[in-house]
Amino acid sequence: MKNTVIYARQSLDKDKQKNSTNVQKTVCVEYAHHNDWIVHKFYNEGEKSARINSIEERPVISKLMYDAEQGEISRLIVYKRDRLARNVQQYLQIIRRLLDAKVEIHFAADNEPPLQTGPTGEFVEILLAGLAQQEGENIHRRQMQTRVYLAKNGDWCGGSPPYGYTSSEGTIKIVREKAEVVKIIFQEFIACWSEEKNITEIIKAMKEHPELKEVNFGKERILKIISQPLYKGVLIQRLQGVDYQAPNIKTELRIWDDDEIWNEANRRLKITCPDMEWLEVKEPYQALLEQKIKCGMCQQKLNDMKILKRQKVYYKCPDCTNRVPIVEFDQLVIDAILNHLKKMAQSHVEEVKKVLQNRFLHLPSKKKKQLEDGKLKLEQDLKKKMKQLTTDSSAIHSIQNLVREYKDKFAEHESLLNQCYHLEQAIQNITHFENLDKLTFEHFSYDDKLGILNLLEWVVCGESTVYLRYNDKKEKGDKDGRENEST
Ligand SMILES: [Zn+2]
Structure with missing residues (x-):
């Protein structure tokens, strides 16, 4: 018999009610019943932020993975991906361990795309994470526009x-x-x-x-x-x-x-205090490639001994003079992997489209339907008002009221049309992969970048060329910017 378990974690969001572990549990139990599965155990993490807590600091998920590795779990139901982890690195780490332990993973929330496995699995998961982040930033940008308007x-x-x-x-x-x-x-x-x-x-x-x-x-x-x-x-x-x-x-x-x-x-x-200023404490840059970069001449791992020189830090070969500046090189490599990802997405276009639509179209489509229904109703109302105005001559004294009402309804209608237009744009962006094309280095957090690096086996850094060896194939790229750094 298969052992089915549920995992839930309450986030520290404002929207506590909606994300409470009880709600998650209810949805997951319904999902199990719908599939005729018996739930054996409920792993409740309670209130832990997945953003700041490492897996080790979340005792319940650690126990769950331990039990899975002991062969005690064969099926896991979770409300949504973000209950497991908030960043790609952690998420892939958890998923890999669970899949290795032969655990089936299911997401119970309505519009959550199913786990992607097989050759396209990990890159689709990475895209989802990046796009979710981008979506969050779009929301943030819209809020910021409103705030600037208010401030002005x-x-x-x-x-x-x-x-x-x-x-x-x-x-x-x-x-x-x-x-x-x-x-x-x-x-x-x-x-x-x-x-x-x-x-x-x-x-x-x-x-x-x-x-x-x-x-x-x-x-x-x-x-x-x-x-x-x-x-x-x-x-x-x-x-x-x-x-x-x-x-x-x-x-x-x-x-x-x-x-x-x-x-x-x-x-x-x-x-x-003549030069008083409020100093902002910036986080130091964390190198991404320490474990993944090899010298093309000596085949040595470029080590994390950083040379401070003109306030720049370098990855350096222990045996020869080969070295590259950390920040620029990290960006170069991540951009190359992102392009690789985009190419892979283009060659699996239909699969990826389906997942993206599942993930991002559900809500705008629903909202658009609501707006269109509202629009229809308003149009009917407007027609009715017009008719009243033209036929009901006895109601001359109420014409003013009717005109006012008409004006209000008309404004409401305009605003709905406007909202429909913006939704239409958002939907088009998604279906035409426009968000995917705009995905850049900056859209990923440090942990998400580490997740992206999971696709990479090695970076081999030669004298004037860089080879990126992915888990599936080899690609050659130009080693931009290096000439400027050597002395
Ligand atoms: Zn070397």
Whole structure:
């Protein structure tokens, strides 16, 4: 008899209700019943983020894989792919181990494409991950456009407001008690400031104030508060590195009646900290190819000994002078693999299309159907109103109302037409593979890139050429950019 099990994981999303493990379990159990399978065990991971937790940090999935490898599981039902893992690297790792242990894998959610196995399996899974990421970015971009629009118009565009304010339903307002703390910070800064003291000394003196002792803000927080122009009603919102200043002064958000104190504090702050800037801590770049790159001359693995030279890091051969800059070379190789993937997708066009449509068309198609039904109903309504207007002469006094109603309905209709058009575009992009063509290096996270590298057996790096050896065939490419790096 086959042992069927269910795995569920609650994500840490806002949409908790929809993704709760109970909902997942119910859908998976229905799926099992539909297929006349008996469920033997329920593996419940509870609340673990697949994005930040490595497999080892998720005890339940580890146990599940252990049990599978002991031959105790023959069939696994999961709600969706992203319950197993959020990135390709982890996902492929889990799938490979389960398939090696002869476990059948099923996804129970309605529009989730089935697991792709066979020669096209892994690359389709990688494409799905990349496109899902791209889809997420498209959503993000649309949200960003809305936020920029709001910021340009001087409306609150979201995010957490500066200290002293609270946001609700798209606007911000002053929190009186906190505004008092802000006032004390400004007054104390001016009182404790002198040209001879450095910023640490000034802040130390400021913190003698009982109220400031209580909130115990660090230096950065205090500097940020003093330089925040919203306290004098100037709303500046930074989006993607661009500052958008509201065209008018927000008098309702001022905590001072005039600008004098704010200006004075900032004048003094500029004297004490002339080149104040908020340093963003960037994550160091993680090399991708350390285990996969070989010297074409010596057949040695280029090792991870990085040479710091003109602030560039290199992969270097231990036996000869062969070396390549890490960041550029990683990009070159990933781009080459992506092209390889796209070529493979083109040669399996029908299969891939089916999977992509399954994954991405289901929702827009459903939405489009709804919109079209709504449109039809509106058109009928409009006709009816027109008829009333032309025949019902006794209703002369209500003509104005009817006209207004007609106008509203007409606007609604226009907006539906517009939405239908955008959906149509989205659907066309998917069916014409346009998203696939636009898929680039940047669409993948570090972990997803590691997943892509699973397709690659070796990169052989010769004097002027690079060979990429995939798990199935060999390809030759130009070794771009290397000449510029050698001395
Ligand atoms: Zn070498």
